Amino acid sequence: MEAEESPTITIEFTEVPLSDFEDMSREEQMETMRAWFLENYEDPVERTPYESREGGYIYIWGGPFNAYDELSIFGGYVPDDVIEKLAHDLSMECPEWTSAAKPSDYEDDYLELILSDNEYFKSFNDSIEHVNEILAADVGGAAQAHLYGLLYTSVITAVETYLSDAFINTVLSDSAYLRAFVERNPEFAKKTFKLSEVFLKHEGIKDEVKDYLLSQLWHNMKKIKPMYKATLGVSFPEDLGRYLKQLKLGTI
Incomplete structure (x- = not known):
């Protein structure tokens, strides 16, 4: 047996x-x-x-x-x-x-959607404009409180979508920004590999960056703010924390 x-x-x-x-x-x-x-x-x-x-x-x-x-x-x-x-x-x-497992099919479709649209700022402005139009509607009573809750969620979603789409589209579409991200991101700096793996790692670096960026929570400003600064040279307003607290997006 x-x-x-x-x-x-x-x-x-x-x-x-x-x-x-x-x-x-x-x-x-x-x-x-x-x-x-x-x-x-x-x-x-x-x-x-x-x-x-x-x-x-x-x-x-x-x-x-x-x-x-x-x-x-x-x-x-x-x-x-x-x-x-x-x-x-x-x-x-x-x-x-x-x-820790991620649905790759969903992520590939999501990434394709992000990279196919580089008008992320226009999309953000359109979302905020729609929120303002709905706010002007004459709604009262309990329905008004429910409406405000929905709009609150819409604003947060618009901010997160803009921050993620702008960063991912810019970094993955430009080799200089891709290199800057890899060289200046502390989590990538900690990674080690054998010299024999250098070509394999080089070939897969864009996919590794893609997976990392798609896994981020884009309302976590303690992490997103330094990424923008180190990679794109974009500084967020010093008083941003006050507005983020109001939106309950976190603190800096």
């Missing part, structure tokens, strides 16, 4: 049998499990929509996930105390996680 094959996990496109963990040191087990977890799950603050009126994050990518539950697949191959220690550490970093 043939022995049953061990289940596998995938780390950086490589399948690893769970039985391999039995021969690892505790440190190696911890490091490898952590790498697997962070490749598959992320803090929702990274790119999950947040809606305070709905009670918090809207887990459109999947979740919320608990580190203890997700690491249970290593049970029987890794000592329980090692799994519990890593689960505790991850839970201290983030109590609830979301899936």
Whole structure:
């Protein structure tokens, strides 16, 4: 009778049998499990929509996930105390996680839409003009409060759409801006690779930048403001924080 094959996990496109963990040191087990977890799950603050009126994050990518539950697949191959220690550490970093997987078909369609329209400022102005036209409508009572809520959402969406479309269109359409973004973005500066991978990395850099930009929350001004400045040389108004607080888009 043939022995049953061990289940596998995938780390950086490589399948690893769970039985391999039995021969690892505790440190190696911890490091490898952590790498697997962070490749598959992320803090929702990274790119999950947040809606305070709905009670918090809207887990459109999947979740919320608990580190203890997700690491249970290593049970029987890794000592329980090692799994519990890593689960505790991850839970201290983030109590609830979301899936790090992204729907590539949707992103490709979305990117094509962005790059096909370089009149993003006109689109923004049109959106704001429509909001002002609706505000002029004679609506009273409870319907008025509901209308204001819808318009509030429309304004936030218009701002986010403009900031994302303008940046993505400009950077991906110009090699000089693409290089400036890669060289000056701190998250890309931390990346390392072997010299033998240099041509592969060069060929895939535009796709990597695309994936990164599409994953951003464009109302997170603490992150977006430095990106605009470092890459495009665009400085935001010093008093922008006051307006963003009014819109509940965040603070600088």
